[in-house]
Amino acid sequence: MKNKLKVLDLFSGCGGLSYGFVRAGFDVVAGIDNWKDSLITFERNHPGSKGILMDLGNFDPKNLEKITGKIDVVVGGPPCQGFSISGKRNPNDPRNGLYTSFVKTVKQLRPKAFVLENVPNLVAMSGGKIKNKILKDFTALGYEVKYKVMLASDYGVPQNRRRVVFVGTLGHNSFIFPEPTFSDPESKATAGQAISDLPEGSVKDGTENKKKPVSDYQAKMRKKSNKIFNHEITNHDQKTTDIIALVPDGGNYKDLPDHLKNTRRVNIAWTRYSSNKPSFTIDTGHRHHFHYKWNRIPTVRESARLQSFPDDFVFMGSKTSQYKQVGNAVPPLMAEQIAKALAKALNKKI
Ligand SMILES: C[S@@+](CC[C@H](N)C(=O)[O-])C[C@H]1O[C@@H](n2cnc3c(N)ncnc32)[C@H](O)[C@@H]1O
Structure with missing residues (x-):
């Protein structure tokens, strides 16, 4: 040493x-x-x-x-x-x-x-x-x-x-x-391979992950701990949930009906991660990027997985602070x- x-x-x-x-x-x-x-x-x-x-x-x-x-x-x-x-x-x-x-x-x-x-x-x-x-x-x-x-x-x-x-x-x-x-696009770890074993809803810190890892990446992230931390979901208002529900895996505002396309004035609006590609850059919690499947933004733990922090790396502070720590890293x-x-x-x- x-x-x-x-x-x-x-x-x-x-x-x-x-x-x-x-x-x-x-x-x-x-x-x-x-x-x-x-x-x-x-x-x-x-x-x-x-x-x-x-x-x-x-x-x-x-x-x-x-x-x-x-x-x-x-x-x-x-x-x-x-x-x-x-x-x-x-x-x-x-x-x-x-x-x-x-x-x-x-x-x-x-x-x-x-x-x-x-x-x-x-x-x-x-x-x-x-x-x-x-x-x-x-x-x-x-x-x-x-x-x-x-x-x-x-x-x-x-x-x-x-x-x-x-x-x-x-x-x-x-x-x-x-x-x-x-470097081969086919070989890259995808968002689905990274987070599909994490639950849809919130879990209390330290909860055992009951799902089996389904990818090498998940097994790697869970190698030292099978417990889930920092997985508190964000409850969006009904309108947000209804709109994001219309966007398919990997889609964005362009997939929405015309009258909803401009409901958020940023070009990354209403974007879902694609389950079969690496995610785009994790931000510090701007609430514009959604889970590829669930009608909510990713939790801190899901973001941490996409940043390659293993599950035994636990984030402290408020949820807002945790998102920022992960997004900065x-x-x-x-x-x-x-x-x-x-x-x-x-x-x-x-
Ligand atoms: C991009 S982040 C660094 C992320 C880090 N390298 C990682 O991998 O996790 C930049 C950091 O600079 C810190 N910082 C900004 N202004 C600072 C200052 N005046 N003194 C010390 N740290 C500062 C921020 O608090 C933040 O944690």
Whole structure:
């Protein structure tokens, strides 16, 4: 255990990214966030890791090592609003400091490597200037940086979520992004394979799942626990239930009769997941995406399954907070593949 590479997660949230690193054999020492609920979830699901409640907006990492000890890898997803670059920057917007805090932390701790993840359009934002600034900032600190837009469903996650991932190592970078293991559309894990064993109605936390897993994916998610948590359904009003009942599996507002087509003014309105495809990106609880079969939005547990959180990973806080924690996260299965590739590059046996 002593030889595990030590990880610090900045903007950790509930720890989707961290959880992938744990699964790959790293020791996640601590996660830092300014959102208490997410840290309670983080600590519950990362035994031995510290959840540090701290504002990373204007952060001085000088004394950080006293709390964390020597860190080998800094990981994290600074909120993308923190990337506005000079010229357009509002100096009074406290979010400007968030990315800078990540850079300052890497500068202070000088880890062997860092992993920075974000929304994919970061690459093209401001005509590529933001991406170039990231490359330049870390190169100046002695890191060789590689980046790639990764699609979660290529790595066994039943969701077509894209994230850009920057991986830098001190000195020569031998990191190779993991090859997609599920690039053939036929091979991808589907929403049906992910959640069909979860009940239509609410269940009390800790209830035994009486259904048998019917896919490899379900068996994987239930490997450590056969209990169901975070599965409280949302009761919609009758009008909403009646409208969504008219949309078929995989359909959307276009399947509704003309007089109902424009009842919600968003282009993703009245969309049902497709049972035989990966889901589209899980959001933080906007109530526009419905279960492929039941006339309701997915529960937190169903969303967590689509994000590849196993059933023993339990979310804390209010239901609204839980949806946000799940929707914010890096899918652990994808994070695990990144972490394994990094361990290989850092020459560590895992
Ligand atoms: C996209 S989420 C990170 C998700 C995480 N990487 C995961 O995989 O679960 C961004 C996080 O940044 C946190 N955050 C935003 N502003 C912050 C600040 N000023 N200080 C610390 N954390 C902040 C949010 O609370 C949120 O948890």
